[in-house]
Amino acid sequence: MDEDGLNVPDSDADPATDSAAGPDSSVGAESDADAASDADTASTEADGTDETDGADGADESSMPGVPDPEPEESDVPEDVQKYARFKKMDGAQYDRVNEFLRDRTYITAREWAIARLCSDFRTETGVEMTKIGENLPELVPFMTDTYTPQAVNQARASFEEKVRKAGATFLYGAMCDFFTAEELDDVMYESTEVAKFLLEVEGVDLSVEEELEAEERISSVMREVREASEELREQDEAESTSED
Template sequence: MTDGASPDETDEQRSRAEPSSTEPDAADGSEPADDESLDAADGDSLETDVPADVRKYDRFKKIDGGTYDRANEFLRERTYVTAREWAIARLCADFRTETGVEMTKIGENLPELVPFMTDTYTPQAVNQARASFEEKVRKAGATFLYGAMCDFFTAEELDDVMYEATEVAKFLLEVEGVELSVEEELETEDQISEVMRDVREHSAALRHDEVSCPECGHDIDVGEET
């Protein structure tokens, strides 16, 4: 029943009194809004509430909300960080300005930025996750470097460790949306191998009195700067 209509008013009388949905409005000559246009207007209104740089952000699109547990499990098996710490650390790097990290923007738009995150975060929670990520990276770095320098691993074993670590890192980058060419991958692996050879040589100088590497025979100046 239409508001204001008489209970005795027939459907035919009401239809004559109400404007047709297919005819222009008599007052302004414009077409009446249909359901689709109203829905579109509502959608536009919602989009305007989301900052433009958030709408354009296209990382993590390869993981949807239903795969958070799988992503978390993958990271826990191969790294020290959780999916939450990984995603927020990436966002903190991408939304860094001259005055600092836009933690409020990240927290308020977290589900929009990262499909597998379903809740918003306070700026304090964002900062906590970032700090946790940084602490774990530092500890993992110290652990790895000691393992490389203490002569626990052979050169071949250390190469295997580096290969596995590089593969995991490349996979995470690809999930974030970074496209790596074969040439870039090979160049990165060569650079890492070169760095690790230098680490082994200089660590040998710290552990031994000899002036040559105990493995390859390369002469080492123990007093040279690293």
């Protein structure tokens, strides 16, 4: 478990390790700007099994020719039972996960978890919002409440909006000549390490080839950004010179 209360595998990307566990908390106690959207989340469904009175139940079960009732089957869908993401975070508390993410990204813990679930539970006709919301505590260890489909969709939309705004912010910073090429390389390295760490926590096993391919795609985009930035600056300088 790292200093933020996350149970994760040993990794170069792990900032630090600490056995201290965080205080007990739930998604309802979020302290970030998205807390209001959790007000609509449904509480965990109560146990719906019916029990008969002691005497009547005993008489019925002992009647000859009447088989014993089969144990009630779990109402959790099979694909939910087999879902293996986030298992490395068993025991992690929401607040610690949220703190870790907010220190390194713009997203919250619920946005991170739901964005991944929306990706994994995507079908040809869309995303299974109801299944995700109703089984959220079973799917993600640090999520303790169920969500309505509307709350799931809201968290997904919030994640997408933040990614787009962060991308625009980064590209502007890269193109406005604020950072040197070396500083941009440092930014990209730090961003890549955080992203790889989150993937490892989710249980994604990146091969060396996949990692190198991703880094090459990023480097290619950065080269295009730098070239475009240089062209813009040269054009601006040429226009300024002609006006003089």
